Each structure stands twice: as C-alpha cells, then as structure tokens.
Amino acid sequence: MLAMDYRGPYRVRIENKPIPEILHPEDAIVRVTRSCICGSDLHLYHGMVPDTRVGMTFGHEFTGIVEEVGPEVRNLKVGDHVLVPFNIACGKCTFCKQGLFGNCHESNSEATAVGGIFGYSHTAGGYDGGQAEYVRVPYADVGPTVIPSTMDVDDAVLLTDVVPTGYQAAEMGGIQPGDTVVIFGAGPIGIMAARCAWLFGAGRVIVIDHLEYRLDFARQYGPAEVYNFRSIEDPVYFIKKITDSLGADVCIDAVGGDAAGSLFHSILGTKLKWEAGAATALHWAINSVKKGGIVSIVGVYGPTGNMIPIGNVVNKGITIRANQASVKRLLPRLIEHIEAGRIRPKDLITHRVPLEEIADAYHIFSAKLDGCIKPVLVPPSFRG
Amino acid sequence: MEQNRIDPTTVLGWGVDANPQNNPTYPMRDISRDTKGGLDWQRPALQPQTVELLQSTEHNRRTAVFGTSSPPRGVSGAIRRRAFHASEGKWSHWLMLLAADRIDVVEGIGEDLVHGKIPNIPAEMGLPSEVRHNLSGLLTKVAVAGAVGFLVAAVVRRNRHEPNMLPDQWPQTYVPGENRGALAAERSPRF
Numbered sequence: 001m002l003a004m005d006y007r008g009p010y011r012v013r014i015e016n017k018p019i020p021e022i023l024h025p026e027d028a029i030v031r032v033t034r035s036c037i038c039g040s041d042l043h044l045y046h047g048m049v050p051d052t053r054v055g056m057t058f059g060h061e062f063t064g065i066v067e068e069v070g071p072e073v074r075n076l077k078v079g080d081h082v083l084v085p086f087n088i089a090c091g092k093c094t095f096c097k098q099g100l101f102g103n104c105h106e107s108n109s110e111a112t113a114v115g116g117i118f119g120y121s122h123t124a125g126g127y128d129g130g131q132a133e134y135v136r137v138p139y140a141d142v143g144p145t146v147i148p149s150t151m152d153v154d155d156a157v158l159l160t161d162v163v164p165t166g167y168q169a170a171e172m173g174g175i176q177p178g179d180t181v182v183i184f185g186a187g188p189i190g191i192m193a194a195r196c197a198w199l200f201g202a203g204r205v206i207v208i209d210h211l212e213y214r215l216d217f218a219r220q221y222g223p224a225e226v227y228n229f230r231s232i233e234d235p236v237y238f239i240k241k242i243t244d245s246l247g248a249d250v251c252i253d254a255v256g257g258d259a260a261g262s263l264f265h266s267i268l269g270t271k272l273k274w275e276a277g278a279a280t281a282l283h284w285a286i287n288s289v290k291k292g293g294i295v296s297i298v299g300v301y302g303p304t305g306n307m308i309p310i311g312n313v314v315n316k317g318i319t320i321r322a323n324q325a326s327v328k329r330l331l332p333r334l335i336e337h338i339e340a341g342r343i344r345p346k347d348l349i350t351h352r353v354p355l356e357e358i359a360d361a362y363h364i365f366s367a368k369l370d371g372c373i374k375p376v377l378v379p380p381s382f383r384g
Numbered sequence: 385m386e387q388n389r390i391d392p393t394t395v396l397g398w399g400v401d402a403n404p405q406n407n408p409t410y411p412m413r414d415i416s417r418d419t420k421g422g423l424d425w426q427r428p429a430l431q432p433q434t435v436e437l438l439q440s441t442e443h444n445r446r447t448a449v450f451g452t453s454s455p456p457r458g459v460s461g462a463i464r465r466r467a468f469h470a471s472e473g474k475w476s477h478w479l480m481l482l483a484a485d486r487i488d489v490v491e492g493i494g495e496d497l498v499h500g501k502i503p504n505i506p507a508e509m510g511l512p513s514e515v516r517h518n519l520s521g522l523l524t525k526v527a528v529a530g531a532v533g534f535l536v537a538a539v540v541r542r543n544r545h546e547p548n549m550l551p552d553q554w555p556q557t558y559v560p561g562e563n564r565g566a567l568a569a570e571r572s573p574r575f
Contacts, residue, residue: 008489011508024431024449050481051464053454054492072429090448092425106428106448109439113472116449122438123481126451138449139428174408177399198395201402205390223395225387232385242386273482294408304478319408333401342397363510369517 002379003057003132004358009047010366014356017057020128020136025072028140030064030084034157035130035355035377037365038086039187040256040300044121045362048257048270048277048302051110051122059377060086060118061160062130063153066144075141082144083156084137085164085327088116088127091142102324107138113303115324123303131358133379145331148339155338157376158188158345163334165298165325166192166254170200172296172321173250178203182239182248182288184281186214186226188348188374189298190254194222195343197250206248208235208284210260213371221347229261239288247290255281256299269306276302286312297322351375354383436461438468460488 005015020029038061044052066080076082089096090106095115107116108125116138119129129135137144147156166189175181181197183190186209197205206225207218215226232238239248257269257277261284269278277300285295286309295318313320337343350373353361361375392398428448435455439446456464467480496503514522 007492007503007508011489011503011505013504013508023434023452025429026449047485050478050485052485053460054488055454057453088449090428092428094425097425105423107450109437109443109447109450110468111440111472112442116447116451122451122454125447126437126453128451128453138431171401171406172408174406175402176404176407177402196401198392198398199401201392201399203392223390225390227387238385302478303472304475321408337397340397342400359508359510360513361510363513364517366510367514367518369513 001133002355003128004059004355006044006052006056006058007054010045010363012045012058012359012362014358017132019134022068022070023136024138025070026139026141027070028066028073028076028137028144029068030062030082030135030137030144031067031381032062032064032130032133032135032379033081033382034153035059035062035132035379036157036161037131037361037375037377038161039189039258040120041362042366043257043277043300043302045366046258046270048273049121049123050302050304053122053126056119056121056126057128057132058119059129059131059135060120061157061162062118062135063147063157063160064130064135066140067134069140073140076144076146080144081147081153083147083159084118084130084135085143085145085331086117086120086161087143087324087327088118088125088138089142089328090139096142099326099329100323101143101326101328111303117324131355131377133355133381143328145328148335151335151338152346154346154349154376155344158348158374159331159334159338160327161325162188162192162348162374163338163343163345164327164330165189166194167196167199167330167334168323168325169193169252169254169296169298170196170202172294172298172323173197173200173252174294174319174321175200175202175250177201179249180204180206180243181250181252182206182208182285183224183252183254184208184235184285185254185256185259185299186211186218187254190252191218191221191348191373192343192345193252193254193298194218194224197252198222199337199342202250206239206242211368214373217373235261235284236287243290247293248288249290250294250296251285251289253281253285253295253297253299257301259299265307275306276304277306279306279308282306282308286316286318289316289318291316292318294319294321298325348374349376353377355379438464441468441471442473458488458491460484460491463487 003017087102088107089101089104093105095103104115116125181202219226259278259280262280265278265280269275463484470477
C-alpha cells in the first residue's frame, strides 16, 4: 500500500509499505478515504517532538471503510464508513470512564504524559497513522463512529480532530454569556474555536494572527474581529486597551509550539529546542486575560518545558484548562451542529492533494503557501 | 484601529450551548466515576508483543495495545533504550530521544543507500511546490545563500593563502597592519 514515510525534519515521501494486520482482538483494518495534515503534524515535521522515528507514517485525522475486524469487535462491520477520532482509547480505564478519551491509560506504553494517538511519534504510542491507504485501528468498538448517511465525507474527516478540538477549546474556556474571548492563532483550530465560542454565548470574539489570508478567512467564517499582531505590535497592550484595561475574560492558545511573534521564544523553542516549542501565544494569553480569567490551551507543546510567566498566573488568579480533545465525548453534539448548519467544517478545506504528492502537501502547509488553511489527502482509489 | 463589534444575536447558533454551570474558576471535581483502588478496571485483552517495545518507567505495566511502527534500531535505538532508563520527568529522557531522532535521520539515509536508493532530498522537502508557489522567494533564498557562501569561501581562501606568502610576494602597496594575513606571516615567518 502507499503510505507517507517520515525521513527526518522537513523530509517526507510516499513509500510502498505492507498492509497492516489485526494484532489485537479489538482491532479493525480501515481503508482510508480521506486524511488530513494537521497543524500539529507540523510539530512532528519540524522535528520538535521527541521520539519521532524515521520510517513512521503520520496522520491522526482520517476516515475510512472497515475492511477487516478482530474477533472481539461488536459494533462495527466490514463495509462501514467510519470517522476515526485521533485518540486511541480503551473505553474501560478510569480516564475513559470519565469521558477523558484523550487520556486513556491503556494505549501508550511509552509515556504516561499522553494517551495513544495515531501517527504521532512513539511518545504518543508508536502507531502508524492515516496518511496511507490502510490503517490499523485499535479498540475499534470505542472510537470509530459510522458516518451519518447525510454527512459529506469532507465534513466527517474534520470531525476527527479539528472540530472537536476547536469546540473543546471554547468549552474549556467556561465561556459565560457576553464574555470577551480572544483566540491566538487563525489556523483551522483557532478558526473553529472562534466559531464555537459563539455557540457558548460569547459576546465578543477576537482572533490574533500574523497571516492576513487566514485572518480574512477567520473574519468571515467565525465571524470574528481579527487583528494582525505585526500591525498592533504588542497584542497584550492592545487587548488591554480594547477591554477597558481589564483584559479578556477567556484567552485560547490555538497555536502551540510553532508560534511566531517572539524572536526570543522562536530561537529557544523552535531552533535550539531548549524550550518545548515557542510559547509565545501562551505567554500572550496569560498576560492578556483578566484577573480571575481562564486560559484554555489546545496548542500542542513538547514534553520538556517552556518559559511562561507563571508568576502572573498566580498573582492574577488565572485558571488554566488544557487537554487533548475528547473526540468521542463530543461527537454526538457536534454532529447535531453540523446537521443544523451551525458548523460547516469542509469550508476550511483549501487543498485536496493526491496522497502521492504528500511531500508537496506538507511543504505548502508548513510554509503557508498558496493560501493554505487545511490540506486533505485523497488516496488513489477514492479520487473521482 | 479597533474594528466594529459583531452583534452576537446575528450569529447562527449563538448561545445554544451556553452553560453557566461550566465555570472552572470555581472547580468541583466529579469523582462519581473515578476509580478508588488504582488500576482496578477490567483490562482489555493484551496485544502480543511482536516487536521491541520501550516502556516508560512511570508505567507499572505494559498497556493493553501499542504501536508497532519503526522499532528501535542501530545507534539511535541504543540511545533510545538508554533514554527509557530515565523517567518522563527527567530532561535527560527527552533530550536523549531528540538526539536519537537526529542520528536516526543519518541512519535512514544510510539505510536507503544500502538498499541502492539515493534519497531525492529536494523532492522530499517539497521543492517542486516551492518552485510552483514561491519561485521569487526561492530565488531570493538561493541568492542570499549563494552570497553568504561566496563571502565565507572568500574569507577562508584569503586566510588560507596569505600567511604563506613570502615577503617578496607581498603586495607592493603593503602597509603593515593593513592586511592581517600578511601581517601574521611577517610575525611568524615560515622560511
């Protein structure tokens, strides 16, 4: 089968690899119909996540048709077209029972700091991912969900990560009616968080980034007030000024370790790897939120450490909420939102790329070329 | 500078998920479904181990399922095994893994060559898409890199040759102190 093959930082290619096999009674083998490149894949692509091994296949956002199931799979059958949440979750451990499907304790032997994730380094379990023609899907009765017959597959593939992560970012913000919500990052997650902030009753939604084409998109899609931090120079000062010096009620970090905006953090975090990524957006979020406010983090950082103003967290009485999205928990409500037209996920897709051209797709997304917001990979057998 | 405010009531779906109970600044933990006795849940069946698996020291048992992609190999694998002697709380654990990742890249190129495959690194880095979508940027980068390379080469070449010049080869316009290379030769004659 064709599969993405990681060769080192900024280097990927397409390879022929063996079709995966059932290795556990609760496994399924899925033939991929769509897969995405996620912004967090770029952290792997840039060599920022420890234990990212040459030869691995990335990809944690995918849909596919069930080709084979293990003997203990009850809820899926061959031929089902499913969307597969990016978390690998057993459904039985104490965390899964509490709805924390992103924190499963039975899916990642190599770290306790994160649950298993498809195609996301050995730090997240060493599973090959969905940027391929076939994928092995563990715990097939827990995560995979049959795509409703009325739903477009391009909407469904974004339900595996982008929509739930954006929604949970807003949910973790504990948004109260009328709140001012500031979102750092106008990537797919930030744009989706802006859209979802309204669902929770936000009174004002502001998006900060430096890429004009993405800000233009966020302005329309959110909708949102958008500001380019290159123009306003100091985002923290700016947000204080437009909130009567109080700060925002809720700040969301939808960027993670690849943030621009601070030479200091960029050198230490992304070039020298002395920080677990550039924590610029998180720094701004902590300093921009009001006293007693909430900072919600869905941006991805590495496992080592970052320099952030933790003293300000204490002195301002800030609550920090963060997690990998619990996709399975959120899916029923999100499907309702899509069916009601409140969320239109596929509008985010700007590029549909043949799987064979994966190196170009990664480069276009990484270098922010050609107005790219969300690239989707299409395997050869599912191209019209 | 400040943009016009958006009227929330004009946004489709505004407030449909509003939940005043979700206010984490006054946290109340729901322990109703928490476990009381540690790892006391009924475990899934255990995946047979068919490849080498490195296990965090912070786990007291292997998880029921695990990935089988790219088992440890070569020098990078040895470093990874060593890294897993330290807990996730140690920086050395992660720094060794990052070092192993870089060595793994070199091993990957070696593996390609052993299999008679010369990796097409420009294509793997997406150069064709750079040509298609950012040709001027690419040319600028090439020009800057070329200029820097030329300067570095010129400096290296100058420092390499001038100290070896004999006094009768010095430029006739030579002024002591003006040319550091020649001055060095004057202070440390090689004849």
